Amino acid sequence: MAKSTQAPAPAPSPAASPAASPAAPVHRGVTMADVAKAAGVSRTAVSFVLSNRENASISEETKHRILEAVQALGYRPNAGARALASQRSDWYGIVTEIVTAPFAVDIIKGAQDQAWLSRRFLLIAPSDQADATGPNRGMEDAAVEKLLEQRVEGLLYAATYHRAVHVPKSAYEVPTVLINCFDADGKLPSIVPDERAGGRVAVERLLQAGHTRIGVINLDPDIPAAVGRLEGCREALAEAGLELDPELVVSGHATADGGYEAACEILDKYQAGAGRPTALFCLNDRMAMGAYDAVKERGLAIPQDIAVIGFDNQELIAAYLRPKLTTVALPFEEMGALGVQTLASLTAGQPITAHQQMVDCPLLERYSV
Amino acid sequence: MAKSTQAPAPAPSPAASPAASPAAPVHRGVTMADVAKAAGVSRTAVSFVLSNRENASISEETKHRILEAVQALGYRPNAGARALASQRSDWYGIVTEIVTAPFAVDIIKGAQDQAWLSRRFLLIAPSDQADATGPNRGMEDAAVEKLLEQRVEGLLYAATYHRAVHVPKSAYEVPTVLINCFDADGKLPSIVPDERAGGRVAVERLLQAGHTRIGVINLDPDIPAAVGRLEGCREALAEAGLELDPELVVSGHATADGGYEAACEILDKYQAGAGRPTALFCLNDRMAMGAYDAVKERGLAIPQDIAVIGFDNQELIAAYLRPKLTTVALPFEEMGALGVQTLASLTAGQPITAHQQMVDCPLLERYSV
DNA sequence: CGCTCGAAGTAACGCGCGTTAGTAAATAGG
DNA sequence: CCTATTTACTAACGCGCGTTACTTCGAGCG
Numbered sequence: 001m002a003k004s005t006q007a008p009a010p011a012p013s014p015a016a017s018p019a020a021s022p023a024a025p026v027h028r029g030v031t032m033a034d035v036a037k038a039a040g041v042s043r044t045a046v047s048f049v050l051s052n053r054e055n056a057s058i059s060e061e062t063k064h065r066i067l068e069a070v071q072a073l074g075y076r077p078n079a080g081a082r083a084l085a086s087q088r089s090d091w092y093g094i095v096t097e098i099v100t101a102p103f104a105v106d107i108i109k110g111a112q113d114q115a116w117l118s119r120r121f122l123l124i125a126p127s128d129q130a131d132a133t134g135p136n137r138g139m140e141d142a143a144v145e146k147l148l149e150q151r152v153e154g155l156l157y158a159a160t161y162h163r164a165v166h167v168p169k170s171a172y173e174v175p176t177v178l179i180n181c182f183d184a185d186g187k188l189p190s191i192v193p194d195e196r197a198g199g200r201v202a203v204e205r206l207l208q209a210g211h212t213r214i215g216v217i218n219l220d221p222d223i224p225a226a227v228g229r230l231e232g233c234r235e236a237l238a239e240a241g242l243e244l245d246p247e248l249v250v251s252g253h254a255t256a257d258g259g260y261e262a263a264c265e266i267l268d269k270y271q272a273g274a275g276r277p278t279a280l281f282c283l284n285d286r287m288a289m290g291a292y293d294a295v296k297e298r299g300l301a302i303p304q305d306i307a308v309i310g311f312d313n314q315e316l317i318a319a320y321l322r323p324k325l326t327t328v329a330l331p332f333e334e335m336g337a338l339g340v341q342t343l344a345s346l347t348a349g350q351p352i353t354a355h356q357q358m359v360d361c362p363l364l365e366r367y368s369v
Numbered sequence: 370m371a372k373s374t375q376a377p378a379p380a381p382s383p384a385a386s387p388a389a390s391p392a393a394p395v396h397r398g399v400t401m402a403d404v405a406k407a408a409g410v411s412r413t414a415v416s417f418v419l420s421n422r423e424n425a426s427i428s429e430e431t432k433h434r435i436l437e438a439v440q441a442l443g444y445r446p447n448a449g450a451r452a453l454a455s456q457r458s459d460w461y462g463i464v465t466e467i468v469t470a471p472f473a474v475d476i477i478k479g480a481q482d483q484a485w486l487s488r489r490f491l492l493i494a495p496s497d498q499a500d501a502t503g504p505n506r507g508m509e510d511a512a513v514e515k516l517l518e519q520r521v522e523g524l525l526y527a528a529t530y531h532r533a534v535h536v537p538k539s540a541y542e543v544p545t546v547l548i549n550c551f552d553a554d555g556k557l558p559s560i561v562p563d564e565r566a567g568g569r570v571a572v573e574r575l576l577q578a579g580h581t582r583i584g585v586i587n588l589d590p591d592i593p594a595a596v597g598r599l600e601g602c603r604e605a606l607a608e609a610g611l612e613l614d615p616e617l618v619v620s621g622h623a624t625a626d627g628g629y630e631a632a633c634e635i636l637d638k639y640q641a642g643a644g645r646p647t648a649l650f651c652l653n654d655r656m657a658m659g660a661y662d663a664v665k666e667r668g669l670a671i672p673q674d675i676a677v678i679g680f681d682n683q684e685l686i687a688a689y690l691r692p693k694l695t696t697v698a699l700p701f702e703e704m705g706a707l708g709v710q711t712l713a714s715l716t717a718g719q720p721i722t723a724h725q726q727m728v729d730c731p732l733l734e735r736y737s738v
Numbered sequence: 739c740g741c742t743c744g745a746a747g748t749a750a751c752g753c754g755c756g757t758t759a760g761t762a763a764a765t766a767g768g
Numbered sequence: 769c770c771t772a773t774t775t776a777c778t779a780a781c782g783c784g785c786g787t788t789a790c791t792t793c794g795a796g797c798g
Contacts, residue, residue, distance in 0.1 A: 029520075029784090031783090031784055031785085032784065032785065033784080033785095041747080041748090042747070042748045042749080043748090043784095043785085044747075044748060044749080044750095044786090044787085045746090045747065045748075047785065047786060047787080048747090048786095048787095051786075053787095056746090056747090057744080057745050057746050057747075058745095058746070058747075059745085059746065059747090062746080062747085076514070076517055076518055077518055077784085077785080078453070078518070078520060078783090078784055078785070079449075079518045079519045079520070080448075080449035080450075080452045080453050080458070080519070080520060080783095080784085080785095081449075081453050081753090081783070081784035081785045081786095082784080082785055082786075083449045083753090083785095084447070084449050084450050084453055084752095084753050084754065084755090084783090084784080084785070084786095085752080085753055085784075085785040085786040085787080086753085086785080086786055086787090087753070087786090089449070104474070105473070105474050108493075109495070112493075112495050113495065116495065121492070121515065121519070122493070123490070123492060123493075124477075124481075124491070124492075124493045126478070126481050126482065126485070145445070146490065148445055149445055149446055149447065149448045150448045150449070150490070151398075151447060151448070151449060255689065256689035256690075256691060257691070260691065286685075286689055289689055290689075290691070293691050296665070314685060316655075316683060316685040316686055317685055317686070317689070320624065320625035320655055320658055320659075320686070321625075322625060322626070322629065322659065322662050398754090400753090400754055400755085401754065401755065402754080402755095410777080410778090411777070411778045411779080412754095412755085412778090413756090413757085413777080413778060413779080413780095414776085414777065414778075416755065416756060416757080417756095417757095417777090420756075422757095425776090425777090426774085426775050426776050426777075427775095427776070427777075428775085428776065428777090431776080431777085446754085446755080447753090447754055447755070449753095449754085449755095450753070450754035450755045450756095450783090451754080451755060451756075452755095452783095453753095453754080453755070453756090453782095453783050453784065453785090454754075454755040454756040454757080454782080454783055455755080455756055455757090455783085456756090456783070739798105740797105740798095741796100741797085741798090742795105742796085742797080742798105743794105743795090743796085743797100744793105744794095744795085744796100745792100745793085745794085745795095746791105746792085746793085746794105747790105747791085747792080747793100748789100748790080748791070748792095749788105749789090749790075749791090750787100750788090750789085750790095751786105751787085751788085751789100752785100752786095752787095753784105753785085753786090754783105755782100755783085756781105756782095756783090757780100757781085757782095758779105758780090758781085759778105759779090759780085759781100760777105760778080760779075760780095761776100761777085761778075761779090762775105762776090762777085762778095763774105763775085763776085763777100764773100764774085764775070764776095765772100765773080765774070765775085766771100766772080766773070766774085767770105767771090767772080767773090768769105768770090768771090768772100
């Protein structure tokens with residue numbers, strides 16, 4: 001798999017390995033005691049200054065001297081020791097199926113950024129129940145266990161698509177917040193996208209563009225995403241005095257091929273002008289990708305002849321389809337950030353606003369409507 | 370942004386928040402001492418058993434009793450305390466631009482899995498120099514700093530696309546391995562994809578399918594990816610006694626639109642059969658996506674009339690284009706895993722095989738050739 | 739001058755654990 | 769029976785730090 005070569009550019013220098021001695025515990029690391037000695041004060045004084053305690057009385061001058069010593073020695077606090085002594089870690093853990101990548105990442109990013117803002121550290125553990133053969137409890141449990149060994153103060157559990165989940169039992173030992181999923185037992189607080197409102201805003205956009213016959217390319221009708229988005233669609237139509245024609249709703253595989261086939265079925269069911277929809281609401285972007293092909297194959301132009309709107313905002317698809325796809329975004333980053341905020345409230349003993357928080361799915365205007 | 374609603378299903382139970390008292394440091398956490406007391410032995414004995422020391426002599430019976438107590442009490446070691454006492458953390462840190470998502474993730478996954486195997490923990494910190502306004506050193510330095518505070522034993526630094534980077538100075542304090550990038554100063558060991566071999570295998574595949582006139586949709590010619598892939602392309606052609614016709618190489622923006630335009634230019638330059646290439650080598654998948662459109666627009670079929678091959682294997686594109694795109698994969702997971710292995714060697718004081726390790730880019734056969 | 743009181747600091751404990759040096763009992767060897 | 773080993777443990781130290789309780793010193797007050 002991997003083959004080795006010489007470095008192309010730099011001279012074959014004698015390996016820049018920092019530790020020359022083999023595995024010697026090179027006690028590199030200046031401690032508070034070193035700083036104290038350098039500044040000519042007690043370790044306590046250093047501790048007081050570094051945690052800038054209010055009620056500690058350290059003269060400006062000593063404080064200055066200490067801070068200078070910190071700089072000079074390059075002192076860096078030992079997070080582990082600090083956690084041990086203070087009995088709090090400032091760490092949160094997040095366990096997620098990083099394998100089905102593109103989604104989880106944005107959740108992590110949102111959470112990461114928010115954690116950073118509140119001076120907390122996010123430990124990421126893989127869950128990877130990719131093993132289709134039943135819930136791969138082994139790895140997931142181990143992940144949570146590992147995080148608890150790090151003494152995380154709270155846990156985030158994120159799914160790649162909106163659904164019900166069973167979390168490892170140990171997760172109940174610390175405050176836990178679910179992101180993009182909800183507890184099948186209904187015990188844990190969760191944060192999910194507002195699918196219904198999302199479906200609504202998508203269809204409202206189509207209505208606003210003058211479309212009244214709208215074809216719907218549906219997902220597996222049982223998953224929360226499909227239920228919510230379709231409900232929102234119906235609401236929007238109802239408000240415009242319209243009804244959803246069941247003939248125009250076709251379910252397919254959640255892939256480009258599935259979308260292609262569903263679009264073909266819808267488009268070929270009617271003649272142009274004789275009931276054929278002028279717009280397609282695809283319940284995810286991958287299906288929209290397939291729908292594009294079906295539309296183009298029939299010599300129709302997007303959006304002039306047929307408008308297409310997607311859902312999910314999978315950047316790699318939506319932003320690169322031609323024309324670029326107007327779609328509804330899943331608010332992954334926001335959910336991640338809100339998850340951390342919620343966790344912060346929880347660990348601080350503050351009440352949270354709601355057991356289940358829903359986050360808006362914003363419409364992203366591009367050029368397919 | 371976020372609006373709150375009541376939970377839909379579960380009864381409005383009185384919030385399952387574990388800590389009822391507000392922010393009280395609920396010393397939950399059974400320690401070794403608790404286990405020792407329960408088992409009627411000394412804490413040392415427990416420690417010996419749990420780290421199953423070779424030369425410690427603990428009778429089978431006591432050992433059994435201790436392990437039972439561990440189970441019964443649900444003892445969980447405190448990683449921080451352990452690190453403090455043993456002066457080693459078993460943690461690695463990885464800093465990466467998680468923002469430009471789709472790539473970084475696979476590196477992380479590969480590293481994560483490998484770390485898990487070697488019983489190490491991967492701390493992930495964001496670098497996000499997304500700020501286009503110059504290298505956002507601030508955040509990146511802080512990230513490395515934070516990781517060092519956790520006393521990670523080594524650092525991984527991953528880029529989202531193959532290029533030269535400048536790492537924060539502090540990174541030199543511990544063993545550091547670069548992934549998908551290389552040190553501009555040439556000091557740090559790195560792991561990069563073998564672009565040249567990748568370009569070669571792509572073109573060899575086209576040659577094998579009988580194509581002799583091959584159009585190349587090039588990236589910005591200056592980046593390492595373009596240089597290497599094109600070089601590989603030339604090598605493959607040379608071996609078949611062919612030469613790369615400069616007329617057939619068109620550079621474009623690394624986007625679908627860029628690929629579309631480049632493909633149009635190449636296809637319209639010649640008549641069919643009169644010098645028009647029968648295959649397109651797109652230096653990345655996004656450009657291939659645009660090329661597809663150009664080909665289809667001209668009524669040509671893929672792969673019958675024109676074969677298309679990509680590079681990068683961006684799943685969301687390659688696996689959903691119609692027909693699915695044959696492409697060369699960037700070995701992100703492998704690079705991540707190899708990074709951890711290399712780091713393990715480094716921290717163990719063992720020599721590494723090479724200053725720069727190159728990882729193969731495998732060809733992924735789909736249906737566009 | 740004796741006293742109090744705040745300012746400026748310090749000594750010392752303990753967080754949970756790895757580890758070294760030691761101890762007590764059982765066994766072996768002569 | 770007495771000493772050398774081995775077996776089976778335990779006491780105690782220290783990792784780096786937060787924190788509480790204490791000490792020392794000078795200023796202010798009557």
